Amino acid sequence: MKDYLPILIVFIFVLGFAVTNIVLSHVIGRRKDTRAKLMPYECGMDPVGSAHQRFSVKFYLVAMLFILFDIEAIFLLPWAVVFRSLITTLSRSFVFIEMMAFIAVLFVGYVYVWKKGLFEWTRG
Amino acid sequence: MEIIHLLFLAFAALAVVAAFNVILQRNPIYSAIGLIVVLCSLAALFLTLNAQFIAAIQIIVYAGAIMVLFVFVIMLLNVREEEARTDRQKYLKLLAVPLFVALLAEVVVVIRYVNATPPAIPNPNTVSDPATSLGTVESLARGMFTDYVLPFEATSVLILMAIVGAMYLARRESPAEVERIEQALAADSAAETGADGSPHA
Amino acid sequence: MSSVLNSIDIQYVLGSLIKIALFWVFIMITVAYMVYAERRVLAVMQNRLGPNRVGWQGLLQPFADLIKFIFKEDIIPLSVNKVLYIVAPVVVLVPAMMVLIVYPFGPRSAPLPGGEMLSNMLNNLGNSLGYDWALDLRHVNLFVTNFNVGLLYIFALTSLGVYGIVIAGWASNSKYSLLGGLRSSAQMISYELALSLSVVAILIPAGTLDLVKIVEGQGGTWFGFIPKWNVLALFPAGIIAFIVYLISAIAETNRVPFDLPEAETELVAGFHTEYSALKFALFFMAEYVNMTTVSVLAAAVFLGGWQGPLVGSYPWLGFVWFIAKVFFFLFLYIWLRGTLPRFRYDQLMNFGWKILLPAALVNIVLAAVLGVIFL
Numbered sequence A: 001m002k003d004y005l006p007i008l009i010v011f012i013f014v015l016g017f018a019v020t021n022i023v024l025s026h027v028i029g030r031r032k033d034t035r036a037k038l039m040p041y042e043c044g045m046d047p048v049g050s051a052h053q054r055f056s057v058k059f060y061l062v063a064m065l066f067i068l069f070d071i072e073a074i075f076l077l078p079w080a081v082v083f084r085s086l087i088t089t090l091s092r093s094f095v096f097i098e099m100m101a102f103i104a105v106l107f108v109g110y111v112y113v114w115k116k117g118l119f120e121w122t123r124g
Numbered sequence B: 001m002e003i004i005h006l007l008f009l010a011f012a013a014l015a016v017v018a019a020f021n022v023i024l025q026r027n028p029i030y031s032a033i034g035l036i037v038v039l040c041s042l043a044a045l046f047l048t049l050n051a052q053f054i055a056a057i058q059i060i061v062y063a064g065a066i067m068v069l070f071v072f073v074i075m076l077l078n079v080r081e082e083e084a085r086t087d088r089q090k091y092l093k094l095l096a097v098p099l100f101v102a103l104l105a106e107v108v109v110v111i112r113y114v115n116a117t118p119p120a121i122p123n124p125n126t127v128s129d130p131a132t133s134l135g136t137v138e139s140l141a142r143g144m145f146t147d148y149v150l151p152f153e154a155t156s157v158l159i160l161m162a163i164v165g166a167m168y169l170a171r172r173e174s175p176a177e178v179e180r181i182e183q184a185l186a187a188d189s190a191a192e193t194g195a196d197g198s199p200h201a
Numbered sequence C: 001m002s003s004v005l006n007s008i009d010i011q012y013v014l015g016s017l018i019k020i021a022l023f024w025v026f027i028m029i030t031v032a033y034m035v036y037a038e039r040r041v042l043a044v045m046q047n048r049l050g051p052n053r054v055g056w057q058g059l060l061q062p063f064a065d066l067i068k069f070i071f072k073e074d075i076i077p078l079s080v081n082k083v084l085y086i087v088a089p090v091v092v093l094v095p096a097m098m099v100l101i102v103y104p105f106g107p108r109s110a111p112l113p114g115g116e117m118l119s120n121m122l123n124n125l126g127n128s129l130g131y132d133w134a135l136d137l138r139h140v141n142l143f144v145t146n147f148n149v150g151l152l153y154i155f156a157l158t159s160l161g162v163y164g165i166v167i168a169g170w171a172s173n174s175k176y177s178l179l180g181g182l183r184s185s186a187q188m189i190s191y192e193l194a195l196s197l198s199v200v201a202i203l204i205p206a207g208t209l210d211l212v213k214i215v216e217g218q219g220g221t222w223f224g225f226i227p228k229w230n231v232l233a234l235f236p237a238g239i240i241a242f243i244v245y246l247i248s249a250i251a252e253t254n255r256v257p258f259d260l261p262e263a264e265t266e267l268v269a270g271f272h273t274e275y276s277a278l279k280f281a282l283f284f285m286a287e288y289v290n291m292t293t294v295s296v297l298a299a300a301v302f303l304g305g306w307q308g309p310l311v312g313s314y315p316w317l318g319f320v321w322f323i324a325k326v327f328f329f330l331f332l333y334i335w336l337r338g339t340l341p342r343f344r345y346d347q348l349m350n351f352g353w354k355i356l357l358p359a360a361l362v363n364i365v366l367a368a369v370l371g372v373i374f375l
Helices: A002-028 A058-089 A092-115 B003-024 B028-048 B052-076 B090-113 B137-146 B149-169 B175-196 C002-007 C010-045 C061-071 C082-102 C115-128 C150-171 C175-206 C211-216 C237-252 C277-302 C315-339 C345-374
Strands: none
Touching: A002 C010, A002 C061, A002 C082, A002 C277, A058 A092, A058 B052, A058 B137, A058 B149, A058 C175, A058 C345, A092 B137, A092 B149, A092 C345, B003 B028, B028 B052, B028 C150, B052 B137, B052 C150, B052 C175, B137 B149, C010 C061, C010 C082, C010 C277, C010 C315, C061 C277, C082 C150, C082 C277, C150 C175, C150 C211, C150 C277, C175 C237, C175 C277, C175 C345, C211 C277, C237 C277, C237 C345, C277 C315
């Protein structure tokens, strides 16, 4: 487990650096507030309406599909790692076919999503 | 007690504190951030238990993918701070108590009566073959792609179902349906504006 | 409590800390001069001079910029969510920089010049403080640490970097910031898929997720003259994987031609529009550190990392090879920026989902077929 200890060390180190920067900027930088400075930037105009509006449902769909394909990638990574050692101990076709079946099923899903038009970003 | 136990306790405490933050915050975005902290400290817990692969997956899938969706939804649906309003479903609060007790009892039972011998954690000071040592990608993958092929293949079908489900959720409603929903929403917002006097712009 | 203290390997902790600090300084200098190089090279490409006033040929420009950042006014607009607004730059920078512990800068146990003297000095110091130290610094590993899930560690931290951007965009409460943050995060998660899937094809010949071991596996040559780099393994699967990786890496770091999140002609500066002074500098740093990280991965996973001629006899030469490869990719970023126009957003999303993702998947199948035949 010793090899993992530097994760904690580097976390503390980098966090310290980042926080120092934030504090430094706050302490050293001169502050002179004016009305225009404290407004959100909108090309020199007074902001119109709220910035928080509703957005296309596609963003959620992209996030959802990302989860699903990410999980697929998570299964593929360990398979690729042991591929070399498994084909010497098991039958070659078994190692190959078990993952091809997995990819094939998900490819059906991918084609379905494509046909449903999710990747047509310009269509509403 | 060794440093690794201390780290375990520290991250466990962090997880619990962050979990309380999730349920006690009124602003949903703070709750979501609390949940991300919970998931990250769980990953750290896995790491102290020598489950390296699971720890990485915990971050990649839960903190890095699923929570992104949560945060997207909260930010983009413009969910506002939850207001202190009278609960419509009071019985849910009462239900929480017995459910919590049941869960607690379950944990106690598991700890007391299930005495499986924990697998020996390899000595960190000796370099061992990753294929045979516990918790590595290699040992996990070997199990998954030899002894547990069927559950693994079943997972692909599960993901496929999820894909179809996601697409169904986002399907385009028929015009009549859209009108019905819009009317319902308008009625709802009118009722809320009347209730607390301030319009939800 | 004392048993806890005893269980901590102080030598190891201190050693890691010193290495982290050294490599961190190296990365910071790289980042600073990357910015300078970008300005100069772009200037040459556009037939102008670029910054050449501060110091000889403008070489002190990064320090002038740093001083400027420190003394700039730290504006916090009134409409922002103050806590999240301040936290966001930290959330972006910390995961970006945490990656440096697995950078494989060079081979294991390279001889350290003056290492014997240094270890004697430190041991004497430790003994005089009452510790029983037996440091041996005659040979050092040219990386901080390596572990079984090194590559996943990088992927995990990259996936956490999204939050800082989303939070910054949302907390700023400005239209440009929100749009930029949203675009940026949707783009990052879309290309993250192609990025991790492209690496899968390479893992089939490499057989490990440990970056140091991946590089070690690429030593030697085929037929005596072709280097055994993964990019050439299982030909042509390695090359396809490399191309897919490179494209998605550039998109993942939001750079030209995929720099839509900060398309200045439409979004001002994207998610960091409302940031100034050192907070802005943190975003800037994180972007360049991320560029370094994907370049490091490209060099280590595909192009043999520190492997190269004469590394066997002179381990420190490995460090030079590695840095040369990384700098090549960093130069590529600048070159692309001087050359290519920007994608349109729908083109960008279509490209990621319709071309790169299936290409990466098909390439995995190809690599598996070739692997079954040849490995």
